[in-house]
Amino acid sequence: MFVRAYLRASTSEQDAERARAQLEAFVAERGLHIASWYVENESGSKLTRPELFRLLKDARPGDVLLVEQVDRLSRLTADDWERLKGELTSRRVRVVALDLPTSWMMATTNTDAFTARMFEAVNGMMLDVLAAVARKDYEDRRRRQAEGQLKAKAEGRYKGRPEDMERNASIAAMLGKGLSWSQIQAATGCSRATIAKIAKRAA
Incomplete structure (x- = not known):
């Protein structure tokens, strides 16, 4: 075992x-x-x-x-x-x-x-x-988060998370050089969802 x-x-x-x-x-x-x-x-x-x-x-x-x-x-x-x-x-x-x-x-x-x-x-x-x-618990937290964002947007307070432009430019460069997503994750600590979003922009 x-x-x-x-x-x-x-x-x-x-x-x-x-x-x-x-x-x-x-x-x-x-x-x-x-x-x-x-x-x-x-x-x-x-x-x-x-x-x-x-x-x-x-x-x-x-x-x-x-x-x-x-x-x-x-x-x-x-x-x-x-x-x-x-x-x-x-x-x-x-x-x-x-x-x-x-x-x-x-x-x-x-x-x-x-x-x-x-x-x-x-x-x-x-x-x-x-x-x-x-x-x-996951669904409840997502629902509360969405409700909070809607309320903040209605009150003009919600700006969203600022984009890390320097990191994302680095990811785009690594994608351009042909590095694998796993290599990019290891180098930057970002999520695969972030890589996918940047890869889609570059497509």
Whole structure:
């Protein structure tokens, strides 16, 4: 059994590695170690997350996917969550989340077959609940943000985020030189959405 840790933050301005120490402490308490780390700055509302799917590709049956919270894994719609669950199930990857105590038993091999199946069933149900809660929280925050922006616009206070002209010019130059999006992300710390927007302008 390998423990594969997944760290995610929504934007390039956030620290995706913030929870690294917590995950290391969790496995140390259980006499385990983290075999590999997968870190990315992508929205949890999107299914297209390169590092998450690299983890799934690397995983072998029985491996643990370790996350700080279920919402690091999913803020997905119900349909996309079912697709991700299908991937996890088909690859027989066990999800362990620090905010989901029922999942902690998945990080041990010292259980009989009946107990293991029982915990898998309970854990699956709780994962569904927390994934639904994470999605609702995401939608509620987006709605409140949109309402706040509409109100600010109506009152003449909303200006939007100023564009980083120097950074975007640098991104455009790198695109012109044929650098890959991953290379540009590594060099600038920007999101793929920003690169896509600048690439579209240059098209």
